[in-house]
Amino acid sequence: MKNYFLILIIAISFLSCQRENQEFLGGSLNDQFGELVVLEPFKSNTANFNFSIVSPRFFEAQWSKNLNWSLSVRATQTGATKTFTGYSNKLDIDNASWDGSADDFPSFMKDDVCQATLTLSDSDTIIELTTTVNVSEIKNPQEGLKVVADFEDGLPVNSLPFVQPGAELTVTENSAAVGSNYLHLGGYVPYDYLLTSIKIPVQDMDIFSATSPLLLYFNMATIGGTLGEVPANQFIKIIIREDDGSNLSNGEKYSMEINPVNWDTWQLFTLPYSDFVLESAPVNNLREPGKINQIEIMCLSCPAESAPDGPTCPENTDLIVKTDIDFIAFTENESYKP
């Protein structure tokens, strides 16, 4: 009798334990070894993407196994691009929704015709699928955006340009980061670091008076020149002035350098205001976004022949400086999305 009782205890002890319910252990063999086959064709949910209204805008496709995929959307006219990547066996609204933004400048424009390319690759096979989608309306300006200068109507009103002999500062049309125009800064000044600069007044910044400098972002599109044609050490200095002094000229100044500017496609430069460094004598030693009243952009490069202070760079002889800018703006809480 006692033996049977013991047997019963043993039976209960091993039958009462429960295990987690898993489909299988480890990675899927289908993902590792299965054949890659497209099950649903690649397409957009609609032929025209209107980013100005709230509506679903996504790409769709399905294939036979989980793998790394990349989806690249490129505007045929402006060259704007947007890239999606992921690991799954399908594209849908969850992983391929597009809000109209670009990876970087240039931004998409109204009526852009875009070619979308989906690349699926596993260890043996690479499949590329394409479709076309039109941008019927671009995305609305993001919340908390304040544009300081986009140069679409030339230089901002009351701007103060400074141009050394040999330097250039011109509003230029064609291949801008946003819209049609951008500001070209550059030239050949072999006797001084500073080539040219522009002081742009900023108004109505009181909308950011309650914004922390950690959450106020300075944004600007920048582009250099082809390596070998421009000095390797050309750079931009940005000075932000506040209206917290006894007069307009002695307010605190915070600065940052973009050093060097050595890329030849438009790129977004973005930085929280809190990262700018105090350059002037302090007034209250506080970064106050609501009191920003001027932005100065300086184009600089090590001179080839002589310098009033600092070394010279003979290797820059005959190299023309190019540090163009476009779309200067402030945003709140996040960087600008081109």
Next chain:
Amino acid sequence: MRLIAICFFVFTAITTMAQERVKKIEFYGAAKTNILHQGFDVYGDTMNVSKANYGHSLIDLGILVRPSANTEIATEFRLRNELGGFWGGAVTYGIRKLTLKGVVNDAIRYKIGDIDLEMTPYTLYNNNYQDVVNEATVFQMAREVIDYENYFSGNAWRQQGVQSSYGFYLNNETFKSIDVNLFSTRNRTADPSSASPERLFSGGQIGLNTSYGLITFHSANLFDLKNTVNDMNLYYNSVNTISANISLADLPKFSLNYEGGTSKANYENLIEEETVTIQDYFWNLGLIYSPTNKLRLSVNGINTGPQFRSPAAQNVRLGYSSSSNVFPTIGNNLAVRNMGLMDYLYNDVFYYKTFDSQLDLYNPAFSNALPYGLATPNRKGFSVSLDELAIKEQLNLSSEIHMMSEIIGTGTTQLKSFMKFVAKANYDYKKWSANAGLAYESTSRDGQAYEKIELSSMLFDFGIDFDLTDQLSILFGTKYHMADGNELLAVYDSYNNPLYFDPISYNYQKQMLNSIGLMVNFSERSKLTASLSSFSQKAEQEYTFNQLQLLYRLNF
């Protein structure tokens, strides 16, 4: 007065004689000389050397010191001399063993230093060799050398630490006595450069002897000691089981054996402040039928969870990914030579002397059904065993068959099925003795083409010994191994979960090792074996190996 003096002298004499019987210092040891000459033959190979000649002599000198009647200190020193040639002449020396053992109050036994530990196949167990079924005597000579060099004693692990055991009677008709055995050992030293903390292995057994049988609680815990390095990761694994061997009063020829328990593994990441916990359980229930002392049959059902983790039991003796320095490459493209039966027995391949938290790499061609022994995770099924059948004191037979499957699929919902069959026979007749063993395994899985598995393997052992005289014997042995089919071998992550799978295939791969030898027994303690062996492998790489070995051993 005279009577008192006589008594005194008699007493003193007796005492002195008694002390002389228990020697305070004793010497013991073993000496060995092993000389090998090997020839390697690959068709068309002009790049690799084809002969190797090497050997060594060594002496292990043991000193047993008994400072008191209850205490004993054993230490072994080794002097080893390479005989020149392939590895060059050199002398090495070291300490092989240092153990202090004794008894306290005639009740508590203890050991400190080098200790051999073994519990159950699910808690603390050094699994058997996978290239052995029932090996011939001529191969056992070499096997004993491997056992000795790697401290393999049965299925025990040699560890360094402390062990204590004691027992006491309960004065009860049903519950007769309790035996307690506890241990704690150092599994790994701290390494600050890799932030690997000190790791200990502790546990024990508490056995309750009852009138129905023995019930035992086992515990095996492998854990990191905090603050021995700049801690980044801490590991802890605990296995607790209960086993029972119960005789059935109403059915005296039958008995039950059972073991069941749980495991829990914790991986603590102190940087990310997260802990991964993996836990599972197992059970093994068996019914034994033993009508006579010459026959014993058993039927067992097993269920070992896929997340069951027991580092001290889930192990493989041979490091299959290791290679030998003897003819390491093959062919004119100098490819790494695949090791085989000859290397596992005679050459310098790696055998694990201890265990760690990671599942060892195994070779599915040698063991795929239960590569980590009974503790292999993700197995359920049953086995039928003829544990022992003795016929006329001359023939001993044993056999077992396992029919199992996975509990949960690996990489797919399809389950693998396993069949393992083992048969052994030993026969003695006058001056002849023969032994044979066969192990056959098959693995299968259905499904899509990329997940289908069909793998079969066979290992055959055969040996014959003939005693020419009391001192002289002729030995013959053969080993044959075959594997055919495919498998998808899991590559494990740091949590011992399958991460991805490496396809592996065997195209009717064969290897055969034959050996003929002469053994001279100079005495009970010294013997010389000369053997001539031939090995051939037909697989992705085809080659043959010939070997002449002289092995002399002396125990004193």
